Amino acid sequence: MHSENYKELPKVNKSGFFEIRMESIGGFGANLAGKILGEAGVLGMGYNGSNFSSYGSEKKGSPVKAFVRLCAPDKEVRVNSPVTEPHILVIFHEEMVRSVSVTQGVGKDSVVVFSTGKSPEEARDYLKLHGGTIHCVDAMKIAVEENTRVNTALLGAICKVSGFIDPDVVKDMIKKNLGKKYSFLIEPNLKTFDRGYNEGVSKYFEPDGKYPLIPFSREGQKTGYFNQNIGGVITTPGNSATKDLSASRSGWVPVLDRSVCTSCGECDITCPDYVMVWGEEKDEKGKERRTLLKYNYQYCKGCLRCVEICKFHALTAAKEYEVDKKIIQDGFTRSK
């Protein structure tokens, strides 16, 4: 009872599955991308399979994972655990690499679909990838230009590298998921999908020993039943300040022009992420005044509320990939 779109899976693991893992940020649509791929595989192409996401109480802007498993139609799906050694790994955001060990379990037979403006060579060094194929596609740029989300562009890239997922079936599922309610989004999304399908660049890297293989690991927790505080108490006040939230941005950043800033303090009131760094500076009369020194982009999620509230036009919204990296970097201080 094979569907007309059915093809033998090009490769499967020991358990008989072709597996995809997506490393993403809440709000980028990995969950939906997984659902669309699962539906395309199971309902559109006749495989058996499953799809799920890593759930916590993740909000928009926090790291999440989505998983897709496909197998032969007569095989029962009995695995509920996350994908550890993916055939395709998808990385939704460059900055994630800083906070999440995304390349675990990626070997030379894996394809890494990476949302980046970097070349495959640069990407390999950036990811410190042991080996395997890197497929770079600037999904963020496509999404910003088409006013869509990165997930659709990445779906295009996934289809391309998979060698068996039918792009037309996936496009049908995109249409079905947007439905009548969001029919106005269908056209830009299909265009985003096609651009994602066509605009990527692939390169295979032999495991040449430049970087070690990073196996999947469930270890690495520093606290456990031996040294966790009794009752789960945290005795390191404010330690979330050590986190890097850069990956929460979806393409836009506020840029501060100090020459017109009056340090009125309204941005500081309105910022949900407490990004502004203040100090004392002498005004023209020689009096010490509270002064806005800079933005700490480590915490900025790019909501742009500050740009909206600034009466003095000291803040402007800029596309992050067009902003001088130094501006973002110089903002990096950890306020103690």
Next chain:
Amino acid sequence: MATATQEIEKKKETESDQTVDFMSGNEAAALAANQINYHVMGYYPITPSTEIAEYLDEMGANGEHNVNMVPADGEHGAAGICYGATTAGGRVFNATSANGLLFAIEQLPVQSGTRFPMVLNVVCRSVSGPLDIRGDHSDVMSVLNMGWIILMAKDPQAVYDMNIMAVKIGELQDVRLPVIVASDGFFTSHQKRKIQHFTEKKTISDFVGEFQATVTSVDPANPVTIGPYMNDPDQINNKKQLSLAMDAAYAAIPKVFKEYEKISGRRYNVVETYRMEDAEAAMFILNSAADTAMEAVDALRESGKKVGVVYATVIRPFPSREIAAALGKAKVVLVADRADSYGANGGSMTHEVKAALKDEPDNRTLVMSRIYGLGGKDFFREDGITMLELALEAARKGKVDVPYDYIGITPGDPAYKPEQVFKPITKEEATPNIISVAKDEKTGKLTVKGVRQRDLTAMPRRIVQGHGACPGCGIFPNIGTFLKGISGHVVMLWHTGCGMVVTTGYPFTSFRITYIHNLFQNGAATLSGVVEMYKERQRRGEIPKDQDITFVMVTGDGGLDIGLGPALGTAFRNHNLIIIEYDNEGYMNTGNQLSFTTPLGHATSTSNVGSVGKGKKFHHKDSAQLFAAAHIPYVFTATDVHYKDLITKAAKAQYYAKHEGMAFGKLLSVCPLNWRYNDKDGQAVAGAAVDTCFFPLYEVERGITTLNYNPEEKGKKLPVEEWLKMMAKTKHILKPDNKHILQEFQREVDRRWNRIKALSEHPLL
């Protein structure tokens, strides 16, 4: 009336039409409820079961069913709604998880003891605390003794099938018991699998039949007393009847399973076995992990190891005979429990399996217990292999060395010293003396001076950077700005909600000051206890009398639905503390379900818009007026857009909390994700809510109301559509078809506004 057997005799000859789909467990449960077309669902959202109500509401909004969905004030209330509805003679449905189930727990024996059947989906999740939203069985294992039938659904297909069979089983005339369908939170509830469901609703209605009430509370021709006062010698007989009903269910369930097989082609047994024919070592394990365990068995069988798996699809009534038969030949069985029964040296299933084997006089099977997967820790095939190898080793030795242990725990690195990022904030640092509060002895009112936001950037942040809120979240501008008006030491208690979850994900905290979480039924009571202990210890000289702490509780509007009782109790006792409600008009932490503060017509995931659904059906709760009616010294409303007003009110609240008693503040807090507007536009959206007079800025100081900002006087008053058009959640209200909703909303906004204005104008009010 037909007997159970006669009912089951009505057999279908052929399988019915089915549709192949790709669905999660929650979708499958909702679809089954849709197709059963329950009369009433009483519900309260809790992760991971919430989606069931969401999907069902969405289907209802599109006219797919007639289930009357009643949003409760909490799970206890939801259970009450369900109980009442079952007495009134129809089919009733509910879904919950974890602490929701425990909050409802006292209602469970009421439902079973008075013998009103209904179906409750327990989407299993770890019970707090510390709070954990992921899947284990600590909730369902807490309700083994409530008199409910408990079916276990290991995958989305089973969730669908069990939901249909549950109706039939519970309603059998010699059973008449409520039924739980338990599936694994996230592993099953949120995992999409290929499933089949009946194409026609009629297939299901034919299978379950018409609902037949034994008694109803709404039949004046047949008055009945439901739930009398029943002590000894009578109650023991009521319980014997319940026990007999469980016996009847035990006899009937296999028959219902067979009958269902005829229409579905899917076979269920109360106890299922996998490769047990010659197994020397076996595992007993429930639900989704049983699937994974089968993969482990296959892996070990490849190397010739004689292992197998046994699981149950029904645990109440407990199928002891079938379990003993399935496991009796194995030398060793390892019972894997996803919930501990602390101090009992094994989880509940361990002891029940042991008891089942003990009942077979010749049985020699050794039993060992392993606790696994608590708090949602993933169960990999390798974990199954580890457990089976432990059982094999015991089989070889003929004895169990370690009868009870945990699997999957981490000792931690003894050399690890967590980094201290901040020093505690000193009283001096937190008292920059920018703001001053003085009391006018004549009017009794407070005057606040020095609210200068530029200077106030010197106030150290009690909540620091690095929290995981969504971009553009309104909670942190509101609470951050409020705290700028509070001098000195602060201790905070936060209710469960977005603000709490994004600030304290272990091992991180965004709080630089002391912080407590308690579940949102009970935060106000908890902080009352903190304050009273603090004062008592000061009285006893255990804490310096001149040490000054301001105690602040923060709740969402959701926490003031489920936790309203204890919050009002705290107000009635007038403790020295401040309660702040960030009102984002919905249960945003669990995914945008309606709260009682969601305004009329607004779309949420449980007030969907469709061909029939037009958003929320009733008006928003006015919590500020509720607390004003409690006659506490200070009540206010504010929002960060009017930040000077907010800081001023914070300073007043601190004064009142220190000198006179409780202060309550309601802060309008935008939510770009669920109100559906562009992240950057939060200030404009909140500003419009104020300028339409939907959210008037006022205070009630020792009973006297003052309007702090009057858009009418400033010529800024806007019609409500100017606010509604800014958000995608309300755009449908502006369509010509929904004009009546818009008019009704405007009328209510005006009525409440005029009332506040009148209060403000009257010298005594």
